[in-house]
Every structure is written in structure tokens, then in C-alpha cells.
Amino acid sequence: NRAGALAAAFACYRRGGPSRGLALRAVSPAGREDIDGVGHKYHLGLVLEDVLDKDSTVNCTAEVLYHLGNKTTAPDVQFTLEGELKNTDEADNIFYNQIRSLEKELVAENIPDSHGNVSPEMEPLHLLAWVASGYVIWQNSTENTQFQLAQIKHVKQVKRRDEYLQFDYKILLHEMVSQEIIPWHMTVVWHPQHGVEVTQNSCQ
Amino acid sequence: MKILLVFTTLVAAAHSVQLFVGDQVLRIVAKDEEQINLLRVLGKQTELQLDFWRHPSSPGHPADLHVPFPSLQAVKLFLESNSISYSIMIEDVQALVDEEKQTMMKARRVERSISTFDFASYHTLDEIYSWMDTLVAHHPSLVSKIQIGQSYENRSLYVLKFSTGGWNRSAIWVDTGIHSREWITQATGVWTANKIAEEYGQDPSVTAILDSMDIFLEIITNPDGFAFTHSSNRMWRKTRSVNAGSTCLGVDPNRNWGAGFGGSGSSSNPCSEIYRGPHAHSEREVKAIVDFICRHGNVKSVISIHSYSQMLLFPYGYKTALAPNHQELNEVAKKAVSDLATVYGTKYTYGSVANTIYMAGGTTIDWAYDHGVKYAFTFELRDTGRYGFLLPSAQIIPTATETWLALLDIMVHVLEHPY
Numbered sequence: 001n002r003a004g005a006l007a008a009a010f011a012c013y014r015r016g017g018p019s020r021g022l023a024l025r026a027v028s029p030a031g032r033e034d035i036d037g038v039g040h041k042y043h044l045g046l047v048l049e050d051v052l053d054k055d056s057t058v059n060c061t062a063e064v065l066y067h068l069g070n071k072t073t074a075p076d077v078q079f080t081l082e083g084e085l086k087n088t089d090e091a092d093n094i095f096y097n098q099i100r101s102l103e104k105e106l107v108a109e110n111i112p113d114s115h116g117n118v119s120p121e122m123e124p125l126h127l128l129a130w131v132a133s134g135y136v137i138w139q140n141s142t143e144n145t146q147f148q149l150a151q152i153k154h155v156k157q158v159k160r161r162d163e164y165l166q167f168d169y170k171i172l173l174h175e176m177v178s179q180e181i182i183p184w185h186m187t188v189v190w191h192p193q194h195g196v197e198v199t200q201n202s203c204q
Numbered sequence: 205m206k207i208l209l210v211f212t213t214l215v216a217a218a219h220s221v222q223l224f225v226g227d228q229v230l231r232i233v234a235k236d237e238e239q240i241n242l243l244r245v246l247g248k249q250t251e252l253q254l255d256f257w258r259h260p261s262s263p264g265h266p267a268d269l270h271v272p273f274p275s276l277q278a279v280k281l282f283l284e285s286n287s288i289s290y291s292i293m294i295e296d297v298q299a300l301v302d303e304e305k306q307t308m309m310k311a312r313r314v315e316r317s318i319s320t321f322d323f324a325s326y327h328t329l330d331e332i333y334s335w336m337d338t339l340v341a342h343h344p345s346l347v348s349k350i351q352i353g354q355s356y357e358n359r360s361l362y363v364l365k366f367s368t369g370g371w372n373r374s375a376i377w378v379d380t381g382i383h384s385r386e387w388i389t390q391a392t393g394v395w396t397a398n399k400i401a402e403e404y405g406q407d408p409s410v411t412a413i414l415d416s417m418d419i420f421l422e423i424i425t426n427p428d429g430f431a432f433t434h435s436s437n438r439m440w441r442k443t444r445s446v447n448a449g450s451t452c453l454g455v456d457p458n459r460n461w462g463a464g465f466g467g468s469g470s471s472s473n474p475c476s477e478i479y480r481g482p483h484a485h486s487e488r489e490v491k492a493i494v495d496f497i498c499r500h501g502n503v504k505s506v507i508s509i510h511s512y513s514q515m516l517l518f519p520y521g522y523k524t525a526l527a528p529n530h531q532e533l534n535e536v537a538k539k540a541v542s543d544l545a546t547v548y549g550t551k552y553t554y555g556s557v558a559n560t561i562y563m564a565g566g567t568t569i570d571w572a573y574d575h576g577v578k579y580a581f582t583f584e585l586r587d588t589g590r591y592g593f594l595l596p597s598a599q600i601i602p603t604a605t606e607t608w609l610a611l612l613d614i615m616v617h618v619l620e621h622p623y
Binding site: 005023024025026051112113114115116117118148149150151172174176177178179180181 | 325326387433434438439441456471476477478513551562588589590591592593594595596597598599
């Protein structure tokens with residue numbers, strides 16, 4: 001289960017954007033290998049769904065290798081999507097142009113709010129955080145942890161001289177096993193043609 | 205024109221009134237355009253303070269005119285001298301207003317909170333406690349409210365009892381909100397309480413259950429934590445007790461029970477979200493339930509509701525060994541999650557706590573099970589992480605609705621397997 005969640009988070013990071021977030025719908029474990037001196041490798045079948053369109057799913061096979069002992073190395077994740085993901089160029093461009101045309105840098109808090117509400121204007125920022133958190137989760141996961149993005153506490157746009165969009169996020173991650181809520185900072189950079197990149201991240 | 209001048213003097217002394225004592229509403233039917241025009245001109249006499257509730261539009265169609273008491277005589281004189289036919293629709297407007305006010309006040313006391321309580325929103329502690337009283341008032345022969353103790357910060361711990369009589373009947377215990385940040389659970393508890401009350405006498409299963417058993421439902425099992433999630437930190441999980449020698453507050457009430465207490469999956473660090481507490485049942489919120497169930501002596505099922513993960517779990521959490529009736533619990537869970545999925549397709553996994561989610565010592569259902577409660581289950585409601593604890597309020601009713609089917613399956617099984 002944890003390996004599945006990790007693989008999904010990684011896939012989401014690699015393939016997601018403000019108009020596309022992938023979530024894990026189902027895992028079918030296909031086997032676990034214990035590699036002497038290296039670590040534990042899990043073979044999995046996953047079904048990923050588009051969070052904006054629950055009926056749109058894609059199958060995926062993944063391998064997750066948790067390294068023995070060394071807690072500072074992120075697990076190795078390989079995945080293969082079996083199928084096409086919906087094209088989101090149009091929505092991406094609309095969002096990109098909207099943000100570029102803002103006079104004042106965007107600032108927002110508490111997404112979702114206490115009641116789970118996300119306003120439509122904030123949805124792309126929410127998705128972008130979801131996707132970027134996939135990176136943070138991947139980098140910080142072990143066999144004994146399972147992270148989810150719990151909330152965006154604060155997000156601030158940072159205008160750049162180049163064509164990329166940059167957002168500085170303060171997020172809360174929920175770790176399932178310890179049940180801890182962990183505040184985290186991440187700087188997310190995105191461009192419609194260049195995907196999502198987390199350029200800086202640290203826990204508070 | 206002359207006629208208008210006549211009654212203008214008549215009502216020279218007219219003054220505005222706050223109340224409507226003696227005011228009338230006249231239903232006027234003009235027979236031609238000329239009469240329509242006369243009515244329009246009449247309405248424009250501001251000193252008369254007339255108010256058309258329905259304006260004169262065309263001949264043959266009624267116009268309704270509110271006439272203040274001081275202007276009555278003049279207006280009637282005008283209508284009669286112009287042969288405009290009318291009848292008195294409302295004899296005394298104030299009387300009607302008073303009557304309406306009475307009805308509304310009565311409705312507010314009894315009806316409002318039942319039929320207008322918004323089950324599709326998240327509510328505060330006070331709103332839920334207040335609603336509980338309304339539920340009891342609305343179903344006095346079925347529902348009563350018991351106080352089983354007080355929280356650390358001295359808030360009342362209330363349990364709703366659903367009973368059709370008898371004495372110390374076999375009972376089912378349900379709790380929601382033991383972890384305060386799991387807001388979907390308290391919201392589901394409220395909806396479910398209402399559902400049970402509504403369905404007794406309507407739904408055959410609910411009726412059969414309540415005809416021989418009692419249901420106890422504690423909706424806000426951790427009121428201090430719940431209040432804190434509203435006032436300060438939406439992500440607060442534990443109780444709010446002070447821990448000696450630490451600046452960190454609170455104990456995880458689902459690690460504080462005396463079954464596998466201190467075992468893996470719980471922490472000895474007061475700052476941890478899974479801090480087990482200084483000893484088993486150290487938390488008043490937990491002790492109150494322990495005492496209640498022990499004194500009752502006839503509780504046959506304990507169902508503890510959490511979120512999130514979409515799972516239906518049963519003992520054990522403190523050990524990987526299977527419970528003696530594992531097979532039976534597994535079958536019950538299988539059917540329950542299957543029925544739950546029929547509503548919206550929501551997929552749940554199921555199994556023992558240790559094998560499905562993680563090892564956890566000191567949990568509610570392990571304690572209940574080790575104290576003879578054969579049918580002990582924990583729900584982890586929606587979702588699987590997309591919104592997590594911040595589940596949108598739009599999902600409250602769908603979640604409660606699908607969960608209801610699973611709850612009913614468990615309760616029916618308990619009814620049909622007395623021990």
C-alpha cells in the first residue's frame with residue numbers, strides 16, 4: 001500500500017500539472033524482492049485516476065526500491081503508463097496567461113479551507129501543489145511512512161524575469177503511520193511546455 | 205379631482221403607525237380603464253399611506269390594497285362614491301401578524317432545528333449539542349440524552365440513547381469524533397442519529413433492531429479537541445490534557461485504551477500524535493466510555509468511526525494474531541463494504557487493523573473485544589487522501605448515506621447473532 005502510494009505520488013509529479021493531478025485508485029501488488037545488500041523492491045500494478053475527471057483512469061506498472069539502511073536516499077521509482085493521459089494544453093495555457101497577466105503577485109491561504117472548499121480560481125494552484133508535493137513525498141518516503149498533502153497553508157507567487165511561473169508554498173503534509181502533520185516549504189516552478197519542478201524544499 | 209380633495213381633508217389627521225392594528229386589506233375590482241386610473245391616482249396620495257399588495261392592472265383583475273386604519277373611512281368612501289366594487293380580504297392585519305409570529309416561534313422551538321438543520325455543512329460544538337436537544341424533543345419516546353462524564357476541560361460528554369423500552373437491553377455502541385480533526389465523522393454521526401430516529405417504524409431492519417436492542421451514539425467523543433479544531437488548529441487530533449513535564453498537550457484517545465497498551469504503533473512522547481498517555485484510561489474521555497460500557501454490562505457491539513482511508517477494520521491492532529472469530533468478522537466486513545459501494549461506487553478495503561492499516565496498541569475496539577464485545581469494528585471514512593481531513597462538506601451526505609448501509613449490515617448481524 002505504501003509503495004503504491006509512493007509510486008502514484010511520483011507518477012503524479014512527473015506527469016501532472018495545474019490542470020492534471022493523478023491519484024491512486026487501486027493497487028495490485030505483484031511481488032516483493034529482497035535484494036541482499038541493496039534493499040526491498042516492490043513490483044506493483046496501479047490504477048491512477050485523473051482527479052478532475054474520476055472516470056478517466058490509466059493503468060500503470062511500477063517498481064519501487066527502498067534502499068536499505070540509508071535513510072537519506074530517496075527510493076528509486078520506475079513506472080510505465082499504459083495508455084494516454086488527457087491533453088491539458090488548453091487549460092494549462094489559460095491558467096498560464098491568467099497568472100502572467102496579474103498585476104499584483106497572487107497570494108492565498110488555507111486551500112482547502114476548514115470545510116474542504118476550494119474555489120474554482122484556486123483549483124489549478126491546489127493541483128499544482130498536489131503535483132509538486134509528489135516530489136517532496138518521493139524524496140522523503142521510507143518503507144515506514146505514507147505521506148499525503150493535507151493542506152496549503154500559504155501560497156505566494158514570485159514573478160520571474162523568464163517565462164516560468166514560480167510559487168512559494170507552505171504546505172502541511174500528513175504522515176499516516178505517525179499521524180503527524182508536518183509543515184513544509186517548497187518552491188515550485190512551472191511552464192506549460194516544461195512541466196513542474198520543485199527547485200527548493202525544506203521542512204520547517 | 206373634487207372627490208380627491210374631499211377625502212384629503214378627511215385624513216388630514218392621519219399619521220403613520222408602527223403596528224397594523226385595525227388596518228385592512230381590500231380586494232378591489234375595477235370594471236373599466238377609468239376606474240383603473242382612479243385607483244392609480246388614489247394610490248399616489250402619499251398622506252393616505254396606501255400600499256398595493258397587488259397593483260391595479262386591467263379591468264376585471266383584482267387589486268389588493270393595504271389600507272391603514274386612519275385612512276379606511278376615506279378610502280371606502282372614495283371607492284363607493286365611484287362605484288368601484290371591493291370586498292374586505294383581511295379584517296385586521298395586526299391580528300394576522302400576531303398569529304404568524306406565534307406560529308413561527310412555535311416552529312422555531314420544535315421544527316426549525318430538525319427540518320432546517322443543515323446536514324450538508326460542518327457545525328460547531330454548540331450547534332451540534334443544541335441540535336441533539338432538538339432531536340430528543342422531536343422524538344421523546346425514542347431518543348434520550350445521557351451525560352457519561354466530562355472532558356478534561358469540563359465539557360459535557362453526551363451520548364444519545366435510542367431505545368423503545370425494556371430494561372438494560374443488549375446494546376450497540378457507536379462513537380464518532382474521537383479524533384477531533386476527522387470532521388466527516390461527527391457530521392456523519394449527526395446525520396446517522398437523525399436517520400435512526402426517522403427510520404424507526406419505517407425501515408424494517410431499524411425497527412427490528414430497536415424493538416429488541418438499544419443503540420448508544422456518542423457524536424462528539426472528544427469535545428475539547430473538537431472545539432480546538434474550530435478555534436485554533438483544524439488539524440488537532442488528540443485530547444487537550446496537560447502532560448506533566450512537557451509543553452505538549454494531549455493524548456491520542458485511540459491509543460489510551462487498556463488492550464495492548466504501550467505496544468507498537470503508539471508513542472511514549474507527549475508531543476507525538478500517537479502519544480498513549482501516562483497510563484491506560486488516563487483520559488477522562490476514554491474512562492467515561494470504559495465505565496459506561498462496563499457498568500452497562502450488555503453491550504454486544506462497539507463501532508468506532510474515524511477518517512480517512514476508506515477501510516472497515518476489526519481487531520486486533522495490538523497484535524498480528526487473528527481474533528478468534530476473525531472469519532465471521534471478515535465476512536461481515538466483506539458484506540458491509542460491498543453494500544456501501546452500491547450507493548456511489550466508493551471502494552473500501554477491510555481486514556484486521558494490524559494487517560490492513562498498521563500495528564496500533566491501546567485502541568478502542570481491541571479493548572472492547574478483549575472485554576467480551578465480539579463485534580467490534582472501526583470505520584475509516586472518505587476519502588483516500590485527495591482532501592483527507594478537509595473533506596468537502598458537499599460529501600457529507602453522500603458519505604453518511606453510503607456508510608449507513610454498512611452500519612446497518614453490522615447491526616443486523618449483531619441482532620441476528622445474540623450471545
